[in-house]
Amino acid sequence: MITAGIVGAAGYAGGELLRLLAGHRHVELVQVTSREFAGAAVTRHFPNLRGKLDIDFGLPDEDALGACDVVFFATPHAVAMRSAARVLAGGARVIDLSADFRIRDIACWEQWYGVVHESPELVAGAVYGLPEVNRKRIREARLIAVPGCYPTAIQLALLPLLENRLVDESRLIADAKSGVSGAGRKAAAEYLLCETAESISAYALAGHRHHPEIVQGLEQAAGGRPVRLTFVPHLTPMIRGILATCYAPVRDPGGCDAESLRSVFVRRYADEPFVQVLEAGELPATRDVRGSNVCEISVHYAEKSSMAIVLAAEDNLVKGAAGQAVQCMNIMFGQEESEGLAGAALLP
Amino acid sequence: MITAGIVGAAGYAGGELLRLLAGHRHVELVQVTSREFAGAAVTRHFPNLRGKLDIDFGLPDEDALGACDVVFFATPHAVAMRSAARVLAGGARVIDLSADFRIRDIACWEQWYGVVHESPELVAGAVYGLPEVNRKRIREARLIAVPGCYPTAIQLALLPLLENRLVDESRLIADAKSGVSGAGRKAAAEYLLCETAESISAYALAGHRHHPEIVQGLEQAAGGRPVRLTFVPHLTPMIRGILATCYAPVRDPGGCDAESLRSVFVRRYADEPFVQVLEAGELPATRDVRGSNVCEISVHYAEKSSMAIVLAAEDNLVKGAAGQAVQCMNIMFGQEESEGLAGAALLP
Amino acid sequence: MITAGIVGAAGYAGGELLRLLAGHRHVELVQVTSREFAGAAVTRHFPNLRGKLDIDFGLPDEDALGACDVVFFATPHAVAMRSAARVLAGGARVIDLSADFRIRDIACWEQWYGVVHESPELVAGAVYGLPEVNRKRIREARLIAVPGCYPTAIQLALLPLLENRLVDESRLIADAKSGVSGAGRKAAAEYLLCETAESISAYALAGHRHHPEIVQGLEQAAGGRPVRLTFVPHLTPMIRGILATCYAPVRDPGGCDAESLRSVFVRRYADEPFVQVLEAGELPATRDVRGSNVCEISVHYAEKSSMAIVLAAEDNLVKGAAGQAVQCMNIMFGQEESEGLAGAALLP
């Protein structure tokens, strides 16, 4: 059994980790922490786990965490950077779902997150936990930076185009729609049902923290060529799910059509257990992946405007957070990659 | 023009007052207060009023409020009881949407609300603002206690049965379903969209603050006979609306049928502008009254169990709060009772 | 491997059977039928099963079905009654999710369902598939009549009270709230999102087909004493879930309190894998069981009105339909009862 700890387990990503790991045949949860709810049974905050997980939230204790085989951080930013070194020193491998180790450019990170990075030395060694890009490096990693929810969907949608130099990387657009769980479980009037139901709106027009992370990944896929991405996130009246609608002008419209674009994606993701490239004519919907680790992708071509349009749908809490973290864990510990992640989406 | 003030205007009931009064031809809003948002434009919190109401939130000032013709309190409990006396002394009439003056039994009020009542002397003179019961007294009142949202629906559903001694008043049940706006606009994790959407649950099984208020009204309708009411409120995944499903065992099943019960309601509410007794076969839905001041009522009879079943649907923020307050104001100031309240519900 | 067929697999209960059986380690789906969609891939209608189930809808063929180990009917009423005999004759065991074999009184069934029963001779031998009542008989059964969604929740909520003669069985009330999936996947304007979202309403006040089924079960629990039940179903703006709020007047208020009532339920369901009696102070919500086979129950006592109030929450498509059917199958085939049903609810 892999002994596992979760730091910050009372939020939505933490709860999803609990759900997935409680159902994982080879994992034993031994440390589950929440500063706010320490002492309470986990099932008090996650009644869906009644009868499935009998453990209380504790206070984070880096020594106890370090004794685990693996520790997940499902904390807000600037928590993992303070604890990871000690937990790693204890021998545990660390999978961080926060942003702390995702961005290689420390100054850029500090600018977006507004704090001084306290473990810059760990960043270089951290592996960005996108299995579709870094599977081999994940296998050996001690510290994983799990991608954000928007970055996962948008990178999976654009990587094949950039890797194959098919589009003008200076004119990319990602119009992304997220369910409200992306905002977390904290008390905030703006995410009340009465403020968010029956309405859609854009936000972060002045810039979103996920933007540099996305560009970093896209530029790597583009062989280092600079990428310009216009990214507009939207708050959508639903609990879970991200749909990214990505627009990329095709470099060579002459030889381009929808099927040739689609075949690039089919080849790129042929062996990926959690990327589903849809048939021509099929369109993704976030309901198709609710609760599952699958990212659905469909590829289109608007001939008149020479525009590739790629749609990617994922569950922001699964492939966009906890599921991807478990996928990384499976790779790191030599498990079947889909272990604990095989459940079908809940539809309807 | 009637000059009006609103204390505590940044919540949902306050916002609904703003919406209704901004569209009222004979009202001018001159004081709109919010301790939390003082200094901000009202339209910052209620963008639906852009171009319709150009005023900022101020701090509550009892002298300025007293100079209004009418002042609405849309505050949490225990605020109006501290300010109403001074506002009344200034000459304004007061319409309180909170619970402070609803319950005649001060000890009972103090027990449920957990504070000492600071203006017990005002309670006896306050008029309970249910026009269907107290229209004449409302006309002369200086201080109105607007009924709560559950009490309005449940009383309108049961009054005709009790007034006519048709049912066993010791065995009443009200199973009520409320939209989430009933919980207010405050930051609270339990009312996030992700906590309340796609789920229904009961709450306050151990007792709800509206219970004594409802019983007080029902006992008055029953000519003073004691009433026993089992009341279970439910949180329903929608923004607005209350549906109360009320069960009352008929005293004399021999002569009873659905149509005779229904005709009692038709007569009782024949002249009421905001109570709509539905035809046989019609059923109310909260969507029918979304945004309107109408309470829809339908009356049924389950013959095998000799049970009258009365359904009442209202918009909790309108007939259950702000609309009823405006209706009272219209009565107090000699306006057409439906002035500013004539808009049809928004459907779909 | 158990070879299984599903007749009428394109609806919501059918889709849920597909989801659960696709994830069941000891079941192989060999026949999946839909008259409407014959020839189409199952994943066209259930994209959540892409990569998990590679089979097309076929036309129902009773010989092929009879060759299965087990056949599920997820059809509207009056379909199974025409096919079950031949399928049984072929050797398959039959689990019917429709109403065809639930009601022992054929005349009563024919009255409610408006058709002549074509296999009345099968009804007597059919076992009502509520494991909490009939586990032993299910084990030996050839033909199972899976309870309806409302009947499951309401019976589980009331059985312990009736079996122990704790309440007046002539004055029971079940106020039940169902998600819209209970209405099925058929094209009907009244269940459009725009007709059902943001609204709650009651329906079937004149009588619901599940009423006689519920009473039949309750009377059996009451040792044959007649039961009078007032049952009002409500359409709730959510996809899945039923919450039943049940009211039962306690026979002997003297010795009654909430904890003693609760302990009756704890004992009654102590060994049940899918009934969760909540702790005092906990309240069920349909979100806690979304996608899972658990029925959550909490027990309350309103002392002033001597009323037991029992709340039961289930997923109408799982414990209220497909999950219960799979639970029955597991019992019939000597499987672990929770095989394929162990997944936690999806929360949020």
Place this chain on the structure above:
Amino acid sequence: MITAGIVGAAGYAGGELLRLLAGHRHVELVQVTSREFAGAAVTRHFPNLRGKLDIDFGLPDEDALGACDVVFFATPHAVAMRSAARVLAGGARVIDLSADFRIRDIACWEQWYGVVHESPELVAGAVYGLPEVNRKRIREARLIAVPGCYPTAIQLALLPLLENRLVDESRLIADAKSGVSGAGRKAAAEYLLCETAESISAYALAGHRHHPEIVQGLEQAAGGRPVRLTFVPHLTPMIRGILATCYAPVRDPGGCDAESLRSVFVRRYADEPFVQVLEAGELPATRDVRGSNVCEISVHYAEKSSMAIVLAAEDNLVKGAAGQAVQCMNIMFGQEESEGLAGAALLP
């Protein structure tokens, strides 16, 4: 009083016309037709109008319609084209909410709508009912083609940029999100609550009927220069509302910033009663305009990618259909333009 008729009044746009016109002080509804529901009271299908509108659906009768002052067609395409001539001949002015007279290129219309146009001679004389563009011509018009819901939002978002040649009109993108009411009130399984709630998806990637209508308007604004627009509509889990997120590359990035772009919009719409250009830092949400005729617009500039981003939010049934039609009627009949349209949006 203006006597008015509505053909096809039982759908969502028709119902919204009924709601608006029932509250219009100078309109009397004298003909309200629905082939499907002829003979039924209008309030049977629109219970929100109980007590506000006492009229039955009739069968369409072109002579009776022609005797009205104004007739609205809220029908599917290809209905108005068959009746408008006779209704016009009777003396009524016609306001068509369908697509029949919107597109000047008859061949293009026939290609997209798949039928032969039966009144091509009326198209040239029809005035496109976008008051922000055609107010003067609307005043004199006998036949108005009210813009579609997507075209209204997208044109209002892009017109000022094109009229001032600020952007590259060959590289425009409109990513639009619509509530489900855009699909109408017809029985269709794909728009059931269970199919559309809790999910977002794109559709019509191969081309949407509103595309040529939008381009026709944009090209006119661009002084006849050809426009290339990539348009992707999305189905959003809410009843009402459209949010259009429009991307337009700025021609001259040197002198461009957000404020200068915004000021272009402020000037362009300074006298428009129903276009609200938001302050810098404000963002539109469809909830802000639910039930109102306002279109909210905010203007942004992504400097790194030299991209103007314009967001427009409207209620698809009001400014996107019935409200705009009433606005046109007010202009045509010399009424105050906001008569009957002054109500604030319902928030929350």
